[in-house]
Amino acid sequence: xxxxxxxxxxxxxxxxxxxxxxxxxxxxxxxxxxxxxxxxxxxxxxxxxxxxxxxxxxxxxxxxxxxxxxxxxxxxxxxxxxxxxxxxxxxxxxxx
Amino acid sequence: xxxxxxxxxxxxxxxxxxxxxxxxxxxxxxxxxxxxxxxxxxxxxxxxxxxxxxxxxxxxxxxxxxxxxxxxxxxxxxxxxxxxxxxxxxxxxxxxxxxxxxxxxxxxxxxxxxxxxxxxxxxxxxxxxxxxxxxxxxxxxxxxxxxxxxxxxxxxxxxxxxxxxxxxxxxxxxxxxxxxxxxxxxxxxxxxxxxxxxxxxxxxx
Numbered sequence: 001x002x003x004x005x006x007x008x009x010x011x012x013x014x015x016x017x018x019x020x021x022x023x024x025x026x027x028x029x030x031x032x033x034x035x036x037x038x039x040x041x042x043x044x045x046x047x048x049x050x051x052x053x054x055x056x057x058x059x060x061x062x063x064x065x066x067x068x069x070x071x072x073x074x075x076x077x078x079x080x081x082x083x084x085x086x087x088x089x090x091x092x093x094x095x096x
Numbered sequence: 097x098x099x100x101x102x103x104x105x106x107x108x109x110x111x112x113x114x115x116x117x118x119x120x121x122x123x124x125x126x127x128x129x130x131x132x133x134x135x136x137x138x139x140x141x142x143x144x145x146x147x148x149x150x151x152x153x154x155x156x157x158x159x160x161x162x163x164x165x166x167x168x169x170x171x172x173x174x175x176x177x178x179x180x181x182x183x184x185x186x187x188x189x190x191x192x193x194x195x196x197x198x199x200x201x202x203x204x205x206x207x208x209x210x211x212x213x214x215x216x217x218x219x220x221x222x223x224x225x226x227x228x229x230x231x232x233x234x235x236x237x238x239x240x241x242x243x244x245x246x247x248x249x250x251x252x253x254x255x256x257x258x259x260x261x262x263x264x265x266x267x268x269x270x271x272x273x274x275x276x277x278x279x280x281x282x283x284x285x286x287x288x289x290x291x292x293x294x295x296x297x298x299x300x301x
Contacts, residue, residue, distance in 0.1 A: 018105060022112035030116070034200060038116050088109070091102045 007090035009083055011056050016041055016049045021084045024059060024076035031073045050074065058083055119201040119251045121190035124299065127292025129185065130178040135285035137174040138277055141167060145229075145277070192300075205250040212243035233276035237266030237283045252299065258291045 012018045019039045023030055030038075036046050053059045058080030062073050076084070114120060144163045183197075190197045216239025220232050244259030262283050269279030 012105075015108065018108060019112045022109040023116040026113045026117045037196070037199075038112065040194075088106075091106060094102055095099060095106075 007086060007093075009087040009090075011053065011058060012084065012087045014049065016045065017053055020046075020049060020053060020074075021058065021076065021080065024074065025081065025084060029062075029073045029075045031071055035074065053080065056080075056083075115195065117201065117250070119195075119199075119205045120299070121186055121193050121195045121197070122252055122255075122295065123182070123185040123189040124292045124294070124296025126182040126185035126189075127288045127295060129181040129292075131285045131288030131290075131292060133174060133178045133181065134288065135281055137170055138281035138285060141170055142277055144170075201250060205247050208247040208250055209243045212239055212246055215239065216243070230273050230276060231270065233280040234266045234269030234273070237262050237269060237280060239266075240283070241266060252295065254291060254295055254298070258287060261287055 012021060016039060020035065023035060023038060032046070032050075036043065039046065041049075050059065050061075054061065057077055060075050060077050062075070064071055064073075144166050187197045195201075216236065219239070220235055223229075223231060223235070241259045241262030241264075244255050244262060246259075248256035248259060265279050265283040265287070269276050269283075272279075
């Protein structure tokens, strides 16, 4: 039981971070505004959770301009994808 | 003790994956309405184009230039009515589900529908210009089915089997060429109604 709990990733304990990673698992990339609409959270809340995932190197971002407005798009890194899969496996084992 | 929470997490993950990659707000009721419009239009078209020839063989398709224009007007108004109903009702469903109507997922859905549909439309126009009227009805079914199968990755799973059913109907109609309008009525009318009801019961709309 203890081993299984160790496999659970603290980064995904939070609903918003779990949501961000779920979206990035099935979409190559997504911009900040679309992500905000999907998750239904505030700018500040989303930004802080994104920063958190960035720090763990689970996601990467790119800044560019769309119609002269700054636009940030996010991607899941390979590390992030693996961590997410491991987290889901841990949950599955827990539910067995 | 934490089981509940993790079950909830799994549910959330699945929902986020679906919401972010698929257009889930298709309204089942709109399918039913589109189906009814198609049936009415097929009935009207029937009056125009089939000549009573022989009770035992299929009926010949004939178009005088007069009835050609009638059919054209009928076809265009059917398309506008059906599309309008689908857009209006889907807009209502998307509001309820908190998904925007014209979001990224919808754009992807429309783009993947558009290529087979426009190709099919052009093929049909070319055939009409050359006088091959009889094959039009089954061909519209086939191209519509191909478009649905193509688009099904970006929306509810049911659309895929609807597409395959349309293709099978179209091919059958192409073989039994004299019954084109009948198969058209089944494909665009009955199938839409059946799938519409099924999707409405499954997802609500």
